[in-house]
Amino acid sequence: EDQVTQSPEALRLQEGESSSLNCSYTVSGLRGLFWYRQDPGKGPEFLFTLYSAGEEKEKERLKATLTKKESFLHITAPKPEDSATYLCAVRGTAGNKLTFGGGTRVLVKP
Amino acid sequence: DAMVIQNPRYQVTQFGKPVTLSCSQTLNHNVMYWYQQKSSQAPKLLFHYYDKDFNNEADTPDNFQSRRPNTSFCFLDIRSPGLGDAAMYLCATSRDDYGGETQYFGPGTRLLVL
Numbered sequence: 273e274d275q276v277t278q279s280p281e282a283l284r285l286q287e288g289e290s291s292s293l294n295c296s297y298t299v300s301g302l303r304g305l306f307w308y309r310q311d312p313g314k315g316p317e318f319l320f321t322l323y324s325a326g327e328e329k330e331k332e333r334l335k336a337t338l339t340k341k342e343s344f345l346h347i348t349a350p351k352p353e354d355s356a357t358y359l360c361a362v363r364g365t366a367g368n369k370l371t372f373g374g375g376t377r378v379l380v381k382p
Numbered sequence: 383d384a385m386v387i388q389n390p391r392y393q394v395t396q397f398g399k400p401v402t403l404s405c406s407q408t409l410n411h412n413v414m415y416w417y418q419q420k421s422s423q424a425p426k427l428l429f430h431y432y433d434k435d436f437n438n439e440a441d442t443p444d445n446f447q448s449r450r451p452n453t454s455f456c457f458l459d460i461r462s463p464g465l466g467d468a469a470m471y472l473c474a475t476s477r478d479d480y481g482g483e484t485q486y487f488g489p490g491t492r493l494l495v496l
Contacts (some may be wrong), residue, residue: 304482315487372424
């Protein structure tokens with residue numbers, strides 16, 4: 273069974289204080305690892321898809337990286353508007369459903 | 383912009399009174415999904431349609447049904463809502479249902495059961 277564990281559960285940052293979120297996964301044949309951002313009371317907003325170890329993708333202050341066991345979401349010089357819950361999900365060859373982690377709640381204070 | 387739309391954004395119903403949530407998409411994707419998300423939890427897949435083929439998750443209660451009359455629309459019917467069904471209901475779409483296809487989510491419908 274596919275499993276995803278995200279850490280930390282919550283992260284408080286000062287504006288400009290860079291940090292990383294971790295997503296550890298076990299999956300039978302990774303087809304894709306997905307990062308989403310979710311604001312309170314809204315649906316998840318797609319950020320990145322990573323397909324193979326060594327792959328990196330960037331968008332503004334966010335950079336996602338992937339190894340064979342984990343993915344990191346790096347937030348560089350965060351701003352208050354980066355405050356949200358960040359969800360990691362994987363899809364493997366065993367099934368066609370996404371398996372989500374529990375999310376990391378990020379709060380960036382001015 | 384191509385998007386996933388959910389209506390209504392907020393729905394209040396009474397215990398046991400049937401309710402229908404709707405989802406539409408302009409992405410022309412083959413697959414439409416329904417998720418249930420309770421407070422501070424990850425989304426939980428209820429079922430999905432690949433085109434007209436319905437795929438139910440094994441642990442989805444019979445109280446939850448779905449219809450997809452055409453490519454663009456999909457409905458979630460809750461036949462007899464209980465207090466435990468209060469949650470955010472998310473619709474998502476993807477071009478296909480295998481491999482690394484990305485799922486795109488709508489804004490969600492918050493259901494309150496009184």
